[in-house]
Amino acid sequence: MIGYVLLMLLLEKGIFLLDERMGxxxxxxxxxxxxxxxxxxxxxxLLYIGFCVMLIGKFVYAITATPLAGPDENHYYEQVVTYLGLGDFLHYAFEHISTYLFNSSAYPIFGLMYMPFFKFLDVSDPLVIITYNSVMLIWIAYLIYALNRSFFGYEQANRRMYEGWIILGLFVSPSFMMMTSLFAKDVTCVALGLYCTYLLLKRKYVLFLLVMLYATGLRDYAIVYTLCFYLLFTKRFKTAVAMLVVSAGVLAVKIGGLGIVNAVLLTAFLFLSPNPVNLENWETNVMYRSMEAVAMLVALAFAVLMFIRYKETRAFYGIVVVLLFAYACTLVLVGYMTVTGRDLEYGVGTIGDNMVRKKLPILPLLYMFQAYTASWTLKWLKSIRDKRRGIHERPRPVSQIQNGAGHRHPHSPSLPEAGA
Structure with a gap:
């Protein structure tokens, strides 16, 4: 596989030199x-369908949107055209990081990931970022599959369906489809968070610390969503509750009761963003993400039913809710710092900027939640269907059981007579 990757990159380098769009x-x-x-x-x-939908999504976004949608995207792209050689950029990046250390900008830090890709292929078209981000998305899907295959210890109704649903969901996710089409760091942050989880579960602590240090440079609260996945896979409910208590406590001290209220609202918004009730969110550029929110709402409704119906599911649902609320507390605190730092008014429902980016690091967990609910819902529906068809064997009447072999002749002895 490594040989194919090297051959693929060399071949692509030649094609990109001829025509970047064809590349x-x-x-x-x-x-x-x-x-x-x-x-x-x-x-x-399912994998083929997911891959094809991902390609269609890339094509649609390529012709209808620009990867340079905001100031951050433009700043990331500026590094591609400003530094003609990779060596020039690396000199700038290491000098910046060594000077500012933990206050370093995310621009040169993220550049350490995508600049080698751009400079090796010798391309400058900003649209090329969709190829880099698509590789990151495949890595995300593989990591979440590997983590679930090796470390998911909760009771399952249909493991095969559960794993397939997650992979398909990640590839067809409108949120991931949009974010992989932007010149932004968000998809890379998700991949690094899952990779850190994998390293932590594999007890590769030195490599974990190095990758986490880099991931924190990209996203200050990378450790939070990494711990969410780690605690989920290790089934440490008490530790998750402790993290929630600490997060909520910090929120209460910094903001007060308003912060807790916003954390509750944000936990719901993780499922329901963009808000499908708002008609403006059904315009063409937002419609698919609104459909994703509706699908998450349906999953949430069935999850409540499965929680009541099957006690085996309660361990999973319980820890997921705790982790999502703890993550929401972190996002509220980050949003509060952003809003007050801009001298804006903070009130009920104020959660800061771009909700899609806020929920993206935890989106694989939401698709795990959805897949888990779907597998148990299918089991429930099958049980209803079987009952209606009368497949389940009816219990024999007590009188028939007491009579034993009711089909034998009544005068036939069950045991031979003595001396026979």
């Missing part, structure tokens, strides 16, 4: 064999 198309064509080489769940149809 983007050929990149995705050559990505399909690599996609098939990775050890995925034995569900090729």
């Amino acid at each position: 983007i198309i050929s990149f995705f064509v050559l990505l399909l064999p690599l996609f098939c080489m990775i050890r995925w769940p034995d569900q090729p149809f």
